[in-house]
Amino acid sequence: xxxxxxxxxxxxxxxxxxxxxxxxLVLVAVGSTFLSGQPGQWRSFVALLTLxxxxxxxGPEFSSGTLQLILSKPINRSVYLLxxxxxxxLAIWCAVGLAxxxxxxxxVARGAPIPWRRxxxxxxxLSWSAMLVCAVLAFFGSFLRxxxxxxxxxxLQAVLGMALAAIDEIRPDxxxxxxASARFFDAYPAMGSAIAALTRNLxxxxxxxxxxxxxxxxxxxxxxxxLLACLLFRRREVPYGAD
Amino acid sequence: xxxxxxxxxxxxxxxxxRRTHVLQGVDLDVEPGQVVGLIGPNGAGKTTLMSxxxxxxxxxxxxxxxxxxxxxxxxxxxxxxxxxxRMNFGRRATSQAFLRYMAxxxxxxxxxxxxxxxxxxxxxGARKRxxxxxxxxxxxxxxxxALLGEPDYLFxxxxxxxxxxxxxxxxxxxxxxxxxxxxxxxxNSHQLSEVEKVCDRVYFLDxxxxxxxxxxxxxxxxxxxxxxxxxQTVELDVGSEEEIAAVVGRMVGEGARIIEVRRRTADxxxxxxxxx
Numbered sequence: 329x330x331x332x333x334x335x336x337x338x339x340x341x342x343x344x345x346x347x348x349x350x351x352x353l354v355l356v357a358v359g360s361t362f363l364s365g366q367p368g369q370w371r372s373f374v375a376l377l378t379l380x381x382x383x384x385x386x387g388p389e390f391s392s393g394t395l396q397l398i399l400s401k402p403i404n405r406s407v408y409l410l411x412x413x414x415x416x417x418l419a420i421w422c423a424v425g426l427a428x429x430x431x432x433x434x435x436v437a438r439g440a441p442i443p444w445r446r447x448x449x450x451x452x453x454l455s456w457s458a459m460l461v462c463a464v465l466a467f468f469g470s471f472l473r474x475x476x477x478x479x480x481x482x483x484l485q486a487v488l489g490m491a492l493a494a495i496d497e498i499r500p501d502x503x504x505x506x507x508a509s510a511r512f513f514d515a516y517p518a519m520g521s522a523i524a525a526l527t528r529n530l531x532x533x534x535x536x537x538x539x540x541x542x543x544x545x546x547x548x549x550x551x552x553x554x555l556l557a558c559l560l561f562r563r564r565e566v567p568y569g570a571d
Numbered sequence: 572x573x574x575x576x577x578x579x580x581x582x583x584x585x586x587x588x589r590r591t592h593v594l595q596g597v598d599l600d601v602e603p604g605q606v607v608g609l610i611g612p613n614g615a616g617k618t619t620l621m622s623x624x625x626x627x628x629x630x631x632x633x634x635x636x637x638x639x640x641x642x643x644x645x646x647x648x649x650x651x652x653x654x655x656x657r658m659n660f661g662r663r664a665t666s667q668a669f670l671r672y673m674a675x676x677x678x679x680x681x682x683x684x685x686x687x688x689x690x691x692x693x694x695x696g697a698r699k700r701x702x703x704x705x706x707x708x709x710x711x712x713x714x715x716x717a718l719l720g721e722p723d724y725l726f727x728x729x730x731x732x733x734x735x736x737x738x739x740x741x742x743x744x745x746x747x748x749x750x751x752x753x754x755x756x757x758x759n760s761h762q763l764s765e766v767e768k769v770c771d772r773v774y775f776l777d778x779x780x781x782x783x784x785x786x787x788x789x790x791x792x793x794x795x796x797x798x799x800x801x802x803q804t805v806e807l808d809v810g811s812e813e814e815i816a817a818v819v820g821r822m823v824g825e826g827a828r829i830i831e832v833r834r835r836t837a838d839x840x841x842x843x844x845x846x847x
Contacts, residue, residue, distance in 0.1 A: 338668075
Protein backbone atom coordinates (compact mmCIF):
# COMPACT_ATOMS: atom_id res chain seq x y z
CA UNK A 329 0.00 0.00 0.00
CA UNK A 330 2.78 2.40 0.94
CA UNK A 331 4.45 1.84 -2.44
CA UNK A 332 1.43 3.24 -4.29
CA UNK A 333 0.96 6.10 -1.82
CA UNK A 334 4.61 7.12 -2.18
CA UNK A 335 4.42 6.88 -5.97
CA UNK A 336 1.27 9.03 -5.99
CA UNK A 337 3.03 11.62 -3.84
CA UNK A 338 6.13 11.48 -6.05
CA UNK A 339 4.00 12.11 -9.12
CA UNK A 340 2.46 15.16 -7.47
CA UNK A 341 5.72 16.54 -6.16
CA UNK A 342 7.33 16.24 -9.60
CA UNK A 343 4.34 17.63 -11.45
CA UNK A 344 4.86 21.15 -12.75
CA UNK A 345 1.13 21.90 -12.48
CA UNK A 346 1.01 20.86 -8.82
CA UNK A 347 4.13 22.82 -7.93
CA UNK A 348 2.88 25.94 -9.72
CA UNK A 349 -0.48 25.63 -7.96
CA UNK A 350 1.15 25.24 -4.55
CA UNK A 351 3.46 28.19 -5.25
CA UNK A 352 0.40 30.24 -6.22
CA LEU A 353 -1.36 29.16 -3.03
CA VAL A 354 1.63 30.22 -0.92
CA LEU A 355 1.88 33.56 -2.74
CA VAL A 356 -1.83 34.23 -2.21
CA ALA A 357 -1.46 33.28 1.47
CA VAL A 358 1.60 35.48 2.03
CA GLY A 359 0.29 38.42 0.01
CA SER A 360 -3.30 38.56 1.21
CA THR A 361 -2.52 37.80 4.85
CA PHE A 362 0.34 40.31 4.98
CA LEU A 363 -1.77 43.03 3.42
CA SER A 364 -5.11 42.37 5.14
CA GLY A 365 -4.05 40.64 8.34
CA GLN A 366 -6.81 38.09 7.67
CA PRO A 367 -5.42 34.54 7.22
CA GLY A 368 -7.06 31.84 5.09
CA GLN A 369 -7.85 33.87 1.97
CA TRP A 370 -6.51 30.97 -0.11
CA ARG A 371 -9.12 28.42 0.97
CA SER A 372 -11.31 28.54 -2.13
CA PHE A 373 -8.26 27.67 -4.26
CA VAL A 374 -7.76 24.49 -2.24
CA ALA A 375 -11.21 23.35 -3.32
CA LEU A 376 -10.04 23.78 -6.91
CA LEU A 377 -6.81 21.89 -6.21
CA THR A 378 -8.83 19.08 -4.62
CA LEU A 379 -10.96 18.74 -7.75
CA UNK A 380 -7.94 18.80 -10.07
CA UNK A 381 -5.95 16.29 -8.01
CA UNK A 382 -8.96 14.08 -7.31
CA UNK A 383 -9.93 14.01 -10.99
CA UNK A 384 -6.74 12.06 -11.71
CA UNK A 385 -7.44 9.29 -9.23
CA UNK A 386 -8.29 6.41 -11.57
CA GLY A 387 -9.96 7.52 -14.82
CA PRO A 388 -6.96 8.93 -16.68
CA GLU A 389 -4.86 5.89 -15.71
CA PHE A 390 -7.60 3.70 -17.12
CA SER A 391 -7.75 5.60 -20.40
CA SER A 392 -3.99 5.81 -20.89
CA GLY A 393 -3.41 2.12 -20.25
CA THR A 394 -1.27 2.65 -17.13
CA LEU A 395 -3.86 0.97 -14.94
CA GLN A 396 -3.75 -2.21 -16.99
CA LEU A 397 0.00 -2.46 -16.55
CA ILE A 398 -0.33 -1.98 -12.79
CA LEU A 399 -3.19 -4.46 -12.45
CA SER A 400 -1.04 -7.13 -14.11
CA LYS A 401 1.10 -6.95 -10.96
CA PRO A 402 0.23 -8.79 -7.74
CA ILE A 403 -1.71 -5.98 -6.15
CA ASN A 404 -5.25 -6.11 -4.84
CA ARG A 405 -7.49 -3.71 -6.74
CA SER A 406 -9.11 -2.34 -3.59
CA VAL A 407 -5.74 -1.75 -1.99
CA TYR A 408 -4.62 0.08 -5.11
CA LEU A 409 -7.70 2.32 -5.20
CA LEU A 410 -7.47 3.15 -1.49
CA UNK A 411 -3.75 3.87 -1.80
CA UNK A 412 -4.31 6.21 -4.73
CA UNK A 413 -7.00 7.99 -2.73
CA UNK A 414 -4.71 8.27 0.31
CA UNK A 415 -1.83 9.58 -1.83
CA UNK A 416 -3.97 12.27 -3.43
CA UNK A 417 -5.42 13.33 -0.07
CA LEU A 418 -1.90 13.54 1.42
CA ALA A 419 -0.74 15.69 -1.50
CA ILE A 420 -3.64 18.07 -0.85
CA TRP A 421 -2.85 18.13 2.87
CA CYS A 422 0.75 19.05 2.03
CA ALA A 423 -0.49 22.01 -0.02
CA VAL A 424 -2.80 23.10 2.81
CA GLY A 425 0.07 22.76 5.29
CA LEU A 426 2.35 24.95 3.18
CA ALA A 427 -0.35 27.60 2.77
CA UNK A 428 -0.92 27.53 6.53
CA UNK A 429 2.79 28.04 7.19
CA UNK A 430 2.77 30.92 4.67
CA UNK A 431 -0.18 32.48 6.55
CA UNK A 432 1.70 32.21 9.84
CA UNK A 433 4.87 33.72 8.35
CA UNK A 434 2.91 36.64 6.90
CA UNK A 435 1.25 37.32 10.24
CA VAL A 436 4.62 37.17 12.01
CA ALA A 437 6.11 39.55 9.42
CA ARG A 438 3.18 41.92 9.90
CA GLY A 439 3.53 41.67 13.65
CA ALA A 440 -0.13 40.73 14.00
CA PRO A 441 -1.49 38.35 16.63
CA ILE A 442 -1.83 34.78 15.40
CA PRO A 443 -5.36 33.36 15.67
CA TRP A 444 -4.17 29.79 16.16
CA ARG A 445 -7.56 28.26 16.74
CA ARG A 446 -9.26 29.90 13.77
CA UNK A 447 -6.36 29.09 11.43
CA UNK A 448 -6.15 25.51 12.67
CA UNK A 449 -9.87 24.87 12.39
CA UNK A 450 -9.99 26.38 8.91
CA UNK A 451 -7.12 24.23 7.65
CA UNK A 452 -8.48 21.14 9.36
CA UNK A 453 -11.95 21.68 7.87
CA LEU A 454 -10.50 22.01 4.36
CA SER A 455 -8.24 19.01 4.75
CA TRP A 456 -11.00 16.88 6.24
CA SER A 457 -13.51 17.78 3.52
CA ALA A 458 -10.86 17.00 0.86
CA MET A 459 -11.18 13.36 1.99
CA LEU A 460 -14.85 13.31 1.08
CA VAL A 461 -14.41 15.15 -2.23
CA CYS A 462 -11.67 12.68 -3.23
CA ALA A 463 -13.84 9.75 -2.09
CA VAL A 464 -16.72 10.99 -4.30
CA LEU A 465 -14.27 11.36 -7.21
CA ALA A 466 -12.81 7.91 -6.51
CA PHE A 467 -16.33 6.47 -6.49
CA PHE A 468 -17.20 8.08 -9.82
CA GLY A 469 -13.76 7.15 -11.18
CA SER A 470 -14.32 3.52 -10.25
CA PHE A 471 -16.80 3.17 -13.12
CA LEU A 472 -16.05 6.12 -15.42
CA ARG A 473 -13.21 6.78 -17.84
CA UNK A 474 -10.83 9.67 -18.17
CA UNK A 475 -11.86 12.88 -16.34
CA UNK A 476 -15.59 12.14 -16.45
CA UNK A 477 -15.55 11.69 -12.67
CA UNK A 478 -14.97 15.39 -12.09
CA UNK A 479 -17.50 16.21 -14.82
CA UNK A 480 -20.18 14.14 -13.09
CA UNK A 481 -19.21 15.64 -9.73
CA UNK A 482 -19.68 19.20 -10.97
CA UNK A 483 -22.89 18.42 -12.86
CA LEU A 484 -24.40 16.59 -9.89
CA GLN A 485 -23.44 19.37 -7.51
CA ALA A 486 -24.95 22.00 -9.80
CA VAL A 487 -28.13 20.00 -10.49
CA LEU A 488 -28.74 19.20 -6.83
CA GLY A 489 -28.06 22.80 -5.83
CA MET A 490 -30.45 24.13 -8.46
CA ALA A 491 -33.08 21.55 -7.56
CA LEU A 492 -32.94 22.49 -3.88
CA ALA A 493 -33.24 26.20 -4.68
CA ALA A 494 -36.07 25.54 -7.12
CA ILE A 495 -38.05 23.42 -4.63
CA ASP A 496 -38.04 26.39 -2.23
CA GLU A 497 -39.13 28.87 -4.90
CA ILE A 498 -41.76 27.11 -6.98
CA ARG A 499 -45.47 27.23 -6.08
CA PRO A 500 -48.34 24.91 -7.12
CA ASP A 501 -50.27 27.80 -8.68
CA UNK A 502 -47.45 28.59 -11.13
CA UNK A 503 -48.20 27.77 -14.78
CA UNK A 504 -47.11 24.73 -16.78
CA UNK A 505 -44.41 22.30 -15.79
CA UNK A 506 -43.19 24.52 -12.94
CA UNK A 507 -46.52 24.33 -11.17
CA ALA A 508 -46.77 20.62 -11.90
CA SER A 509 -43.31 20.11 -10.36
CA ALA A 510 -44.34 22.07 -7.26
CA ARG A 511 -47.48 19.93 -6.92
CA PHE A 512 -45.30 16.79 -7.33
CA PHE A 513 -42.92 17.84 -4.55
CA ASP A 514 -45.88 18.79 -2.35
CA ALA A 515 -47.44 15.38 -2.93
CA TYR A 516 -44.14 13.56 -2.35
CA PRO A 517 -42.19 15.58 0.24
CA ALA A 518 -39.78 12.66 0.64
CA MET A 519 -38.35 13.52 -2.79
CA GLY A 520 -37.35 16.98 -1.65
CA SER A 521 -35.91 15.55 1.56
CA ALA A 522 -33.92 13.01 -0.43
CA ILE A 523 -32.39 15.71 -2.63
CA ALA A 524 -31.54 17.76 0.45
CA ALA A 525 -30.00 14.74 2.18
CA LEU A 526 -27.96 13.83 -0.90
CA THR A 527 -26.63 17.38 -1.16
CA ARG A 528 -25.87 17.55 2.55
CA ASN A 529 -24.04 14.22 2.48
CA LEU A 530 -22.12 14.49 -0.79
CA UNK A 531 -21.39 18.21 -0.88
CA UNK A 532 -21.43 19.47 2.71
CA UNK A 533 -20.27 23.02 3.38
CA UNK A 534 -17.06 23.48 5.32
CA UNK A 535 -18.03 25.16 8.61
CA UNK A 536 -15.93 27.99 10.01
CA UNK A 537 -15.80 26.26 13.38
CA UNK A 538 -15.34 22.52 13.17
CA UNK A 539 -18.03 20.51 14.96
CA UNK A 540 -17.82 16.86 15.95
CA UNK A 541 -21.02 16.04 14.02
CA UNK A 542 -19.54 17.42 10.85
CA UNK A 543 -16.25 15.55 11.35
CA UNK A 544 -18.15 12.29 11.82
CA UNK A 545 -20.40 12.99 8.83
CA UNK A 546 -17.38 13.46 6.56
CA UNK A 547 -15.61 10.40 7.96
CA UNK A 548 -18.59 8.07 7.65
CA UNK A 549 -19.60 9.25 4.18
CA UNK A 550 -16.00 8.95 3.00
CA UNK A 551 -15.85 5.38 4.31
CA UNK A 552 -19.14 4.40 2.63
CA UNK A 553 -18.12 5.93 -0.71
CA UNK A 554 -14.70 4.27 -0.65
CA LEU A 555 -16.32 0.93 0.16
CA LEU A 556 -18.71 1.31 -2.79
CA ALA A 557 -15.81 2.42 -5.01
CA CYS A 558 -13.82 -0.69 -4.05
CA LEU A 559 -16.78 -2.97 -4.74
CA LEU A 560 -17.28 -1.49 -8.21
CA PHE A 561 -13.59 -1.30 -9.03
CA ARG A 562 -12.99 -4.95 -8.12
CA ARG A 563 -15.43 -6.06 -10.82
CA ARG A 564 -14.55 -3.42 -13.38
CA GLU A 565 -13.28 -4.62 -16.74
CA VAL A 566 -10.08 -2.95 -17.92
CA PRO A 567 -9.44 -3.83 -21.57
CA TYR A 568 -5.98 -2.64 -22.57
CA GLY A 569 -6.33 -2.18 -26.27
CA ALA A 570 -8.58 -2.44 -29.24
CA ASP A 571 -8.32 -5.50 -31.45
CA UNK B 572 3.64 -25.59 -13.09
CA UNK B 573 0.76 -26.99 -15.07
CA UNK B 574 0.54 -24.24 -17.67
CA UNK B 575 -2.12 -22.05 -19.18
CA UNK B 576 -5.42 -23.70 -20.01
CA UNK B 577 -8.31 -22.08 -21.84
CA UNK B 578 -11.43 -24.04 -22.62
CA UNK B 579 -14.58 -22.87 -24.38
CA UNK B 580 -13.80 -19.21 -23.76
CA UNK B 581 -16.58 -16.89 -24.87
CA UNK B 582 -16.56 -13.14 -24.58
CA UNK B 583 -18.88 -10.57 -26.04
CA UNK B 584 -19.25 -6.83 -25.71
CA UNK B 585 -22.60 -5.16 -25.46
CA UNK B 586 -23.41 -1.69 -26.71
CA UNK B 587 -26.78 0.03 -26.61
CA UNK B 588 -27.81 -1.35 -29.96
CA ARG B 589 -25.98 -4.62 -30.42
CA ARG B 590 -23.90 -7.38 -28.94
CA THR B 591 -20.57 -8.26 -30.54
CA HIS B 592 -19.29 -11.77 -30.00
CA VAL B 593 -15.51 -11.38 -29.95
CA LEU B 594 -14.46 -14.80 -28.68
CA GLN B 595 -16.66 -17.76 -29.55
CA GLY B 596 -15.40 -20.83 -27.74
CA VAL B 597 -11.62 -20.64 -27.76
CA ASP B 598 -9.49 -23.57 -26.56
CA LEU B 599 -5.79 -22.92 -26.02
CA ASP B 600 -2.92 -24.43 -24.01
CA VAL B 601 0.54 -23.18 -23.16
CA GLU B 602 2.72 -25.67 -21.39
CA PRO B 603 5.84 -24.92 -19.34
CA GLY B 604 8.92 -24.66 -21.55
CA GLN B 605 6.82 -23.81 -24.58
CA VAL B 606 6.57 -20.68 -26.68
CA VAL B 607 3.12 -20.45 -28.22
CA GLY B 608 2.23 -17.91 -30.88
CA LEU B 609 -1.11 -16.26 -31.34
CA ILE B 610 -1.64 -14.85 -34.79
CA GLY B 611 -4.61 -13.55 -36.68
CA PRO B 612 -5.91 -10.50 -38.51
CA ASN B 613 -6.88 -7.27 -36.79
CA GLY B 614 -10.19 -7.66 -34.99
CA ALA B 615 -9.73 -11.41 -34.57
CA GLY B 616 -9.94 -11.19 -30.79
CA LYS B 617 -6.28 -11.64 -29.87
CA THR B 618 -6.13 -8.70 -27.47
CA THR B 619 -9.46 -9.69 -25.92
CA LEU B 620 -8.09 -13.20 -25.41
CA MET B 621 -4.97 -11.77 -23.78
CA SER B 622 -7.14 -9.49 -21.60
CA UNK B 623 -9.21 -12.46 -20.39
CA UNK B 624 -6.00 -14.33 -19.67
CA UNK B 625 -4.69 -11.46 -17.57
CA UNK B 626 -7.97 -11.08 -15.69
CA UNK B 627 -8.67 -7.63 -17.18
CA UNK B 628 -11.88 -8.88 -18.76
CA UNK B 629 -14.38 -11.36 -17.36
CA UNK B 630 -15.29 -14.26 -19.63
CA UNK B 631 -18.97 -14.76 -20.44
CA UNK B 632 -18.38 -18.49 -20.15
CA UNK B 633 -15.59 -21.02 -20.34
CA UNK B 634 -12.50 -21.71 -18.29
CA UNK B 635 -9.33 -19.64 -18.04
CA UNK B 636 -6.73 -20.95 -15.64
CA UNK B 637 -3.03 -20.53 -15.00
CA UNK B 638 -1.49 -23.29 -12.97
CA UNK B 639 -5.00 -24.49 -12.23
CA UNK B 640 -6.02 -21.18 -10.63
CA UNK B 641 -8.15 -18.32 -11.90
CA UNK B 642 -6.31 -15.75 -13.99
CA UNK B 643 -7.04 -12.87 -11.59
CA UNK B 644 -5.67 -14.68 -8.54
CA UNK B 645 -3.04 -12.56 -6.74
CA UNK B 646 -0.66 -15.53 -6.37
CA UNK B 647 -0.93 -16.19 -10.09
CA UNK B 648 -0.10 -12.55 -10.81
CA UNK B 649 3.05 -12.88 -8.76
CA UNK B 650 4.18 -15.41 -11.36
CA UNK B 651 3.24 -13.68 -14.58
CA UNK B 652 4.92 -11.01 -16.65
CA UNK B 653 3.06 -8.96 -19.22
CA UNK B 654 4.38 -6.75 -22.00
CA UNK B 655 1.65 -4.55 -23.50
CA UNK B 656 1.82 -3.46 -27.10
CA ARG B 657 2.17 0.16 -26.05
CA MET B 658 3.92 0.97 -22.82
CA ASN B 659 1.98 3.73 -21.12
CA PHE B 660 3.01 5.19 -17.84
CA GLY B 661 3.43 8.62 -16.28
CA ARG B 662 5.86 10.06 -18.78
CA ARG B 663 7.65 12.19 -16.17
CA ALA B 664 9.17 9.14 -14.46
CA THR B 665 12.63 8.01 -15.49
CA SER B 666 12.88 4.45 -16.72
CA GLN B 667 14.87 3.60 -13.59
CA ALA B 668 12.22 5.08 -11.26
CA PHE B 669 9.46 3.39 -13.24
CA LEU B 670 11.16 0.00 -13.03
CA ARG B 671 11.83 0.39 -9.32
CA TYR B 672 8.14 1.13 -8.77
CA MET B 673 7.20 -1.90 -10.85
CA ALA B 674 9.69 -4.05 -8.91
CA UNK B 675 8.11 -3.01 -5.61
CA UNK B 676 4.63 -3.73 -6.97
CA UNK B 677 5.83 -7.10 -8.23
CA UNK B 678 7.41 -7.84 -4.82
CA UNK B 679 10.64 -8.37 -6.76
CA UNK B 680 14.21 -7.56 -5.80
CA UNK B 681 14.80 -3.89 -6.70
CA UNK B 682 18.45 -4.75 -7.40
CA UNK B 683 17.28 -6.59 -10.52
CA UNK B 684 16.37 -3.25 -12.10
CA UNK B 685 19.97 -2.32 -12.92
CA UNK B 686 20.73 -5.82 -14.21
CA UNK B 687 17.71 -5.79 -16.51
CA UNK B 688 18.45 -2.28 -17.75
CA UNK B 689 21.90 -3.52 -18.78
CA UNK B 690 20.61 -6.76 -20.22
CA UNK B 691 18.07 -4.94 -22.37
CA UNK B 692 20.66 -2.36 -23.40
CA UNK B 693 18.83 0.64 -21.94
CA UNK B 694 21.19 1.34 -19.02
CA UNK B 695 22.43 4.50 -20.78
CA GLY B 696 18.88 5.90 -20.69
CA ALA B 697 18.12 4.85 -17.11
CA ARG B 698 17.91 8.43 -15.88
CA LYS B 699 16.02 9.69 -18.90
CA ARG B 700 12.32 10.36 -18.59
CA UNK B 701 10.04 7.89 -20.31
CA UNK B 702 8.73 10.77 -22.45
CA UNK B 703 12.25 11.13 -23.88
CA UNK B 704 12.47 7.48 -24.91
CA UNK B 705 11.92 6.28 -28.47
CA UNK B 706 9.23 3.67 -29.10
CA UNK B 707 11.88 0.97 -29.25
CA UNK B 708 13.41 2.06 -25.95
CA UNK B 709 9.96 2.03 -24.33
CA UNK B 710 9.42 -1.50 -25.60
CA UNK B 711 12.68 -2.58 -24.00
CA UNK B 712 11.69 -0.95 -20.70
CA UNK B 713 8.31 -2.69 -21.05
CA UNK B 714 10.10 -6.01 -21.51
CA UNK B 715 12.27 -5.28 -18.46
CA UNK B 716 9.27 -4.61 -16.20
CA ALA B 717 7.74 -7.92 -17.26
CA LEU B 718 10.89 -9.84 -16.33
CA LEU B 719 11.38 -8.17 -12.94
CA GLY B 720 9.60 -10.82 -10.90
CA GLU B 721 11.26 -13.71 -12.82
CA PRO B 722 7.84 -14.86 -13.98
CA ASP B 723 6.93 -18.43 -14.81
CA TYR B 724 4.44 -17.20 -17.40
CA LEU B 725 5.17 -14.47 -19.89
CA PHE B 726 2.46 -12.83 -21.98
CA UNK B 727 3.84 -10.69 -24.77
CA UNK B 728 1.73 -8.45 -26.98
CA UNK B 729 3.75 -7.36 -29.99
CA UNK B 730 7.01 -7.17 -28.01
CA UNK B 731 9.12 -6.41 -31.08
CA UNK B 732 6.89 -3.61 -32.31
CA UNK B 733 8.95 -0.48 -32.95
CA UNK B 734 12.26 -2.20 -32.29
CA UNK B 735 15.33 -1.92 -34.53
CA UNK B 736 16.92 -5.15 -35.81
CA UNK B 737 19.19 -5.34 -32.75
CA UNK B 738 16.14 -5.00 -30.51
CA UNK B 739 14.29 -7.70 -32.42
CA UNK B 740 17.26 -10.07 -31.99
CA UNK B 741 17.45 -9.18 -28.29
CA UNK B 742 13.77 -9.93 -27.73
CA UNK B 743 14.10 -13.18 -29.66
CA UNK B 744 17.03 -14.26 -27.49
CA UNK B 745 15.14 -13.31 -24.34
CA UNK B 746 12.11 -15.35 -25.37
CA UNK B 747 14.29 -18.37 -26.15
CA UNK B 748 16.10 -17.92 -22.84
CA UNK B 749 12.77 -17.98 -21.00
CA UNK B 750 11.85 -21.13 -22.86
CA UNK B 751 15.12 -22.80 -21.89
CA UNK B 752 14.38 -21.97 -18.27
CA UNK B 753 11.13 -23.88 -18.55
CA UNK B 754 8.84 -20.87 -18.63
CA UNK B 755 5.65 -20.67 -20.62
CA UNK B 756 5.45 -17.86 -23.14
CA UNK B 757 2.41 -16.68 -25.09
CA UNK B 758 3.37 -14.39 -27.94
CA ASN B 759 0.80 -12.27 -29.73
CA SER B 760 2.44 -10.92 -32.86
CA HIS B 761 1.88 -9.87 -36.44
CA GLN B 762 5.53 -10.48 -37.27
CA LEU B 763 5.16 -13.93 -38.78
CA SER B 764 8.89 -14.43 -39.37
CA GLU B 765 9.56 -13.87 -35.66
CA VAL B 766 6.73 -16.18 -34.69
CA GLU B 767 8.22 -18.88 -36.93
CA LYS B 768 11.64 -18.42 -35.35
CA VAL B 769 10.67 -18.68 -31.69
CA CYS B 770 7.35 -20.49 -31.38
CA ASP B 771 6.83 -24.19 -30.82
CA ARG B 772 3.17 -23.98 -31.65
CA VAL B 773 0.90 -21.40 -33.27
CA TYR B 774 -2.80 -20.72 -32.92
CA PHE B 775 -4.47 -18.88 -35.77
CA LEU B 776 -7.36 -16.89 -34.38
CA ASP B 777 -9.95 -15.52 -36.78
CA UNK B 778 -13.29 -13.91 -35.93
CA UNK B 779 -13.18 -15.24 -32.39
CA UNK B 780 -12.44 -18.87 -33.15
CA UNK B 781 -9.23 -20.86 -33.42
CA UNK B 782 -9.17 -21.57 -37.13
CA UNK B 783 -6.04 -23.65 -37.03
CA UNK B 784 -3.39 -24.92 -34.65
CA UNK B 785 0.02 -25.68 -36.09
CA UNK B 786 3.03 -27.31 -34.45
CA UNK B 787 6.22 -25.64 -35.64
CA UNK B 788 8.72 -27.58 -33.56
CA UNK B 789 8.42 -31.19 -32.57
CA UNK B 790 10.22 -32.57 -29.58
CA UNK B 791 10.83 -36.03 -31.02
CA UNK B 792 10.56 -35.77 -34.80
CA UNK B 793 11.97 -33.61 -37.56
CA UNK B 794 9.48 -32.94 -40.35
CA UNK B 795 11.23 -32.85 -43.73
CA UNK B 796 10.25 -32.38 -47.37
CA UNK B 797 12.22 -33.98 -50.20
CA UNK B 798 11.70 -32.52 -53.65
CA UNK B 799 12.39 -34.69 -56.68
CA UNK B 800 13.46 -33.63 -60.15
CA UNK B 801 10.02 -34.39 -61.59
CA UNK B 802 8.47 -31.86 -59.21
CA GLN B 803 7.07 -34.40 -56.74
CA THR B 804 7.52 -33.66 -53.04
CA VAL B 805 7.81 -36.36 -50.43
CA GLU B 806 6.94 -35.29 -46.87
CA LEU B 807 7.97 -37.41 -43.91
CA ASP B 808 8.91 -37.20 -40.24
CA VAL B 809 12.26 -38.58 -39.12
CA GLY B 810 13.74 -39.09 -35.69
CA SER B 811 17.19 -37.55 -36.15
CA GLU B 812 19.54 -35.86 -38.61
CA GLU B 813 21.34 -39.20 -39.14
CA GLU B 814 18.01 -40.65 -40.23
CA ILE B 815 17.65 -37.83 -42.82
CA ALA B 816 20.98 -38.90 -44.34
CA ALA B 817 19.90 -42.55 -44.28
CA VAL B 818 16.55 -41.86 -45.93
CA VAL B 819 18.15 -39.72 -48.64
CA GLY B 820 20.84 -42.35 -49.25
CA ARG B 821 18.21 -45.09 -49.54
CA MET B 822 16.08 -43.05 -51.97
CA VAL B 823 19.11 -42.23 -54.14
CA GLY B 824 20.04 -45.91 -54.08
CA GLU B 825 16.55 -46.73 -55.34
CA GLY B 826 17.04 -44.32 -58.26
CA ALA B 827 15.25 -41.21 -56.97
CA ARG B 828 16.62 -37.93 -58.39
CA ILE B 829 16.58 -35.56 -55.40
CA ILE B 830 17.05 -31.83 -55.97
CA GLU B 831 16.21 -30.47 -52.49
CA VAL B 832 15.89 -31.65 -48.89
CA ARG B 833 14.53 -29.14 -46.38
CA ARG B 834 12.94 -28.96 -42.97
CA ARG B 835 9.20 -28.56 -43.24
CA THR B 836 7.81 -25.49 -41.48
CA ALA B 837 4.26 -24.27 -41.21
CA ASP B 838 3.37 -21.79 -43.87
CA UNK B 839 2.13 -18.97 -41.66
CA UNK B 840 1.79 -16.57 -44.56
CA UNK B 841 -0.25 -19.17 -46.36
CA UNK B 842 -2.48 -19.52 -43.28
CA UNK B 843 -3.06 -15.79 -43.31
CA UNK B 844 -3.73 -15.64 -47.03
CA UNK B 845 -6.18 -18.50 -47.01
CA UNK B 846 -7.86 -17.02 -43.93
CA UNK B 847 -7.74 -20.33 -42.09
